[in-house]
Amino acid sequence: MGRPRTFDIEQALEAALAVFWRKGYEGASYADLVEATGVERPALYSAFGNKEALFLRALERYNAHYGSYVWKAIELETSRQVAQRVLEGAVELSTRFDDRTGCFGINGGVAGSDDSEASRRALIKWRADGEAVLRERFERAKREGDLPNDVDPSVLAAYLLTIAHGVAVQAKAGFPREKLSAIARQALSAWPGK
Amino acid sequence: MGRPRTFDIEQALEAALAVFWRKGYEGASYADLVEATGVERPALYSAFGNKEALFLRALERYNAHYGSYVWKAIELETSRQVAQRVLEGAVELSTRFDDRTGCFGINGGVAGSDDSEASRRALIKWRADGEAVLRERFERAKREGDLPNDVDPSVLAAYLLTIAHGVAVQAKAGFPREKLSAIARQALSAWPGK
DNA sequence: CTCATTACATAATGATCGTTATGAAACTGG
DNA sequence: CCAGTTTCATAACGATCATTATGTAATGAG
Numbered sequence: 001m002g003r004p005r006t007f008d009i010e011q012a013l014e015a016a017l018a019v020f021w022r023k024g025y026e027g028a029s030y031a032d033l034v035e036a037t038g039v040e041r042p043a044l045y046s047a048f049g050n051k052e053a054l055f056l057r058a059l060e061r062y063n064a065h066y067g068s069y070v071w072k073a074i075e076l077e078t079s080r081q082v083a084q085r086v087l088e089g090a091v092e093l094s095t096r097f098d099d100r101t102g103c104f105g106i107n108g109g110v111a112g113s114d115d116s117e118a119s120r121r122a123l124i125k126w127r128a129d130g131e132a133v134l135r136e137r138f139e140r141a142k143r144e145g146d147l148p149n150d151v152d153p154s155v156l157a158a159y160l161l162t163i164a165h166g167v168a169v170q171a172k173a174g175f176p177r178e179k180l181s182a183i184a185r186q187a188l189s190a191w192p193g194k
Numbered sequence: 195m196g197r198p199r200t201f202d203i204e205q206a207l208e209a210a211l212a213v214f215w216r217k218g219y220e221g222a223s224y225a226d227l228v229e230a231t232g233v234e235r236p237a238l239y240s241a242f243g244n245k246e247a248l249f250l251r252a253l254e255r256y257n258a259h260y261g262s263y264v265w266k267a268i269e270l271e272t273s274r275q276v277a278q279r280v281l282e283g284a285v286e287l288s289t290r291f292d293d294r295t296g297c298f299g300i301n302g303g304v305a306g307s308d309d310s311e312a313s314r315r316a317l318i319k320w321r322a323d324g325e326a327v328l329r330e331r332f333e334r335a336k337r338e339g340d341l342p343n344d345v346d347p348s349v350l351a352a353y354l355l356t357i358a359h360g361v362a363v364q365a366k367a368g369f370p371r372e373k374l375s376a377i378a379r380q381a382l383s384a385w386p387g388k
Numbered sequence: 389c390t391c392a393t394t395a396c397a398t399a400a401t402g403a404t405c406g407t408t409a410t411g412a413a414a415c416t417g418g
Numbered sequence: 419c420c421a422g423t424t425t426c427a428t429a430a431c432g433a434t435c436a437t438t439a440t441g442t443a444a445t446g447a448g
Binding site (some may be wrong): 032108112115156175 | 321
Binding site (some may be wrong): 389390393400406411 | 419420421422423424425426427428429430431432433434435436437438439440441442443444445446447448
């Protein structure tokens, strides 16, 4: 019972996600969030908790709705295909929306005040999770002979995500997609194995 | 004439630079700056102008005192040596200080509120300047036959800085120097030419 | 219809933001 | 020694920050 909600909670979350994606955690104010979602402050608090909780919910949604290309990529046949798909995905996602270029996980917070340390830690953990998934995939590739014996899967995974993060920074700076694609191709030429 | 300054202006600037390096533009408050510099607010305003001007002065100093490795690297003999030195420099600088890992130009501001747009634009321009210097160097290398004819110097320059930016993000996340070096070596294995 | 419950919009909370007004303190030239 | 100038520290400015108290509107259950 009780008065029913007048807004769609997933729709509001998506709008909040877009704000955080564009402005980062600290750069996004409740005035921005209210304007983007069309939901008043107290309603946001009652639906999502405080700003940090809302940000984490947004990260969760970003991971499920936008970051899924990594989880799909690791199912490809060869490590090179995986690497290529990951970089393609990073370029595509970083330039998909003109009003929020780059990556939520990078824009969200690289540096900031001590107050927002928790949100940055959450993003770091999120990126580390992605790296772990790739590392495991490349360990398998090594066992299967897809990658030579002298490579370090953890370095390859870290290398790949380093490119992805760099691409995200460049995208946020306004680099066009074609340029980012050329960068990704260049990075791929460093890939060991076939 | 008049009452003499009781603090060293370059020393205060260096302390402010360290704060911006660590917390970014928006994350750095005047409370932080006063504590780090040991200089009261009105004195900071009278010496440097407002926050934006102080940040730009800090960027200037960062460029001269810490970012100079790029300008030195382009004097090396081959493009590969240049690329190697740039990445080595990025890794070293990103991990030189434990209390301000990463790069001033990245930490300073990737995303944020609209109020700090100007500072982000300044950083984007700074990074673009570095890229232009490298591009010109690689154009020369191409003319001299140090780089093959089918490469695009602007892609190589952008590629190199994309790695550097990615490395900076990883360093800010706490990656150890050794890991970043391994990433840099991996990136270098994609370098065309000898 | 009444009541308990939930969500609503308005507006206020204390804290902190960047910035500056204020007046005393410390120096130099006359 | 005094007048003029600059810096000093204290404290305040309005604006905005995240968060919430308040009272009304809208529902379902009894």
